[in-house]
Amino acid sequence: xxxxSLPSGPFNIGEAASRSGVSAxxxxxxxxxxxxxxxxxxxxxxxxxxxxxxxxxxxxRRARDLGFSMAEIAELLKLWQDRRRASANVKRIxxxxxxxxxxRMKEMDAMKRTLERLAACCQGDHRPDCPILDELAD
Numbered sequence: 131x132x133x134x135s136l137p138s139g140p141f142n143i144g145e146a147a148s149r150s151g152v153s154a155x156x157x158x159x160x161x162x163x164x165x166x167x168x169x170x171x172x173x174x175x176x177x178x179x180x181x182x183x184x185x186x187x188x189x190x191r192r193a194r195d196l197g198f199s200m201a202e203i204a205e206l207l208k209l210w211q212d213r214r215r216a217s218a219n220v221k222r223i224x225x226x227x228x229x230x231x232x233x234r235m236k237e238m239d240a241m242k243r244t245l246e247r248l249a250a251c252c253q254g255d256h257r258p259d260c261p262i263l264d265e266l267a268d
Contacts, residue, residue, distance in 0.1 A: 140170070140178035150187030160190055165204055198227055 147154040157179075160166040166186055170178045189210060193203045202223055209215045209223075244265075251261040 138181045140180060141184065143177050143179065146177075146179035146184050146187065149184045151191050152187055157187060160187065163200060163204070165190055165200070165207060196227070197231060198223075202227060 141149065143154045143157055147157050150157075152160075157166065161168065166183060169180075169183055172178060186207070189207065190203055193206055198206065205223060206220065209220050245262075248262045248265050253259070
């Protein structure tokens with residue numbers, strides 16, 4: 131069986147975006163934030179990406195999917211690229227993020243309970259009286 135060799139670059143921004151699962155706009159944004167290093171350009175000024183940058187973009191996308199902030203992603207990227215890193219530093223970031231997610235989930239649960247209570251008090255009929263709007267106006 132013959133294996134088809136996939137190109138390893140250079141890729142234009144659209145191809146790099148497609149291969150990494152992020153939009154071209156986000157590729158430019160990550161580059162502007164310094165999360166992605168400046169890449170080479172053609173004589174016409176078009177960006178050229180390699181597998182290395184696509185791999186970095188995938189890393190960023192997966193970190194964003196887990197809800198890490200841009201600052202956390204920048205720190206994680208530095209640790210990922212440092213083969214002499216201490217895994218304790220990575221774990222510290224992950225656990226701080228877990229604690230933040232837990233706090234936000236509790237806040238969202240409180241919001242949900244409040245809205246459920248207000249919706250239960252609302253008749254939802256043709257009359258203008260609405261405890262939901264009354265609560266928002268207080």
